[in-house]
Amino acid sequence: MATACATSFLSPAIPLTTKKNIRTTKTKSRTCHVSPRISLQQQRSPNLNVLTTISRLLWGKSLPPQLLISTVRTTWNATWHLMMKQLAPSDPSGSYTRPASKFRINSDSSLFSRLKPGTLHLFVGLPCPWAHRTLIVRALKGLEEAVPISVASPGIDGAWEFHEFRTGNANDLMPSVNNINRCKTLKEVYGLQREGYDGRASVPMLWDVERKEVLCNESYDIIELFNSGFNGAVGNSSVDLSPPSLKGQIEEWNRIIYPNVNNGVYRCGFAQSQEAYDTAVKQLFSTLDMLDDHLASSRYLCGDALTLADICLFTTLIRFDLAYNVLFKCTKKKLLEYPNLHGYMCDIYQIPKVAETCNLEEIMNGYYKILFPLNPGSIRPIIPTGCEHEVLSKPHNRESLSPVNKHAEVHV
Ligand SMILES: N[C@@H](CCC(=O)N[C@@H](CS)C(=O)NCC(=O)O)C(=O)O
Secondary structure (H helix, E strand, O other), X not given: OOOOOOHHHOOOOOOOOOHHHHHHHHHHHHHHOOOHHHHHXXXXXXXXXXXXHHHHXXXXXXXXXXXXXXXXXXXXXXXXXXXXXXXXXXXXXXXXXXXXXXXXXXXXXXXXXXXXXXXXXXXXXXXXXXXXXXXXXHHHOOOOOOOOEEEEEEOOOOOEEOOOOOOOOOOOOOOOOOOOOOOOEHHHHHHOOOOOOOOOOOOOEEEEOOOOEEEEOOHHHHHXXXXXXXXXXXXXXXXXXXXXXXXXXXXXXXXXXXXHHHOHHHHHHOOOXXXXXXXXXXXXXXXXXXXXXXXXXXXXXXXXXOOHXXXXXXXXXXXXXXXXXXXXXXXXXXXXXXXXXXXXXXXXXXXXXOHHHOOHHHHHHHHHHXXXXXXXXXXXXXXXXXXXXXXXXXXXXXXXXXXXXXXXXXXX
């Protein structure tokens, strides 16, 4: 998800018509020979009555639907481009260009040596694939106590807020209040910076509790830090998701997967021209085809060892049929149609602690209810059967590709 759309883009609630109004309109529609579809609309919206009156003045008794449709179409199109500019910045060809993260860290930084439990707090949102990466690595590395979290949820304007949710399964990760500085929105937390901040308030965000400042808001930096930052002191140091011997391969996979798949689905969904979409969707599916071939004989991307590259691919795959296939127009194939990629996704889902980081309901709500310009009616489709927890938990037989052991080199 990118920036939220502003509240003002949301349509005002349409008042319910009284019985008296319905009777009046019915009579009118009979005498004026207005088509039944238009008269039904009239019952609901006073604005359409105004439109009808103006149309009658201009064109007589019958409303010309072609003109109405073309007027609404032109207006909607212009409004859509305006909204998309805010939601998703693009280049002149209409291709989505993801803004760079402002707060970065690297593994040479002194931070890696001064890390102690309690010095960090992680802000996440459950629909977000980038934040999901950090939740999985935190879980696999056993850092739950060392790095507490606050789970934000998207507000009606798309900006991240903190609320307590009491529904759902007790094991599921759910949106929560912000326990570290009591701010009501993520923007307020970012604003606590000594020098102030007025940029994007995105998740994931790692907060330095002692210095009261944003440490990092780039997911890949955060997962590298979680993988190697606390080693020896806390967490599960026997898990290494980026061993030196595989670093080159991991980087090579990331170079392919990030632009074409992780960001590739966004390049499809946020494309603002046909050409931009055509390019993005072609690159996405040719990369998925290639990955499916590779995974026919390799349990994970780099062989028998689960690595950071797998985690980054997984968080896009788990959202694919739930959201990207429909909402982002990634329609050429469903993930379910890729036998190896699908089995690979189930394999990772079944690694202990991973399923608990996947809140499928929150993912669907986050995409369909909040990305208003892509789904103006905010109707959330039903969860596809193939995406349900029971299906993701079925045997996948991927272990037969890996002679080492059931969960390869992940010991949690
Ligand atoms: N490059 C960043 C991307 C993070 C990102 O785009 N997060 C989205 C949610 S999926 C967000 O919080 N957007 C809110 C905003 O941009 O205001 C990363 O990998 O951490």
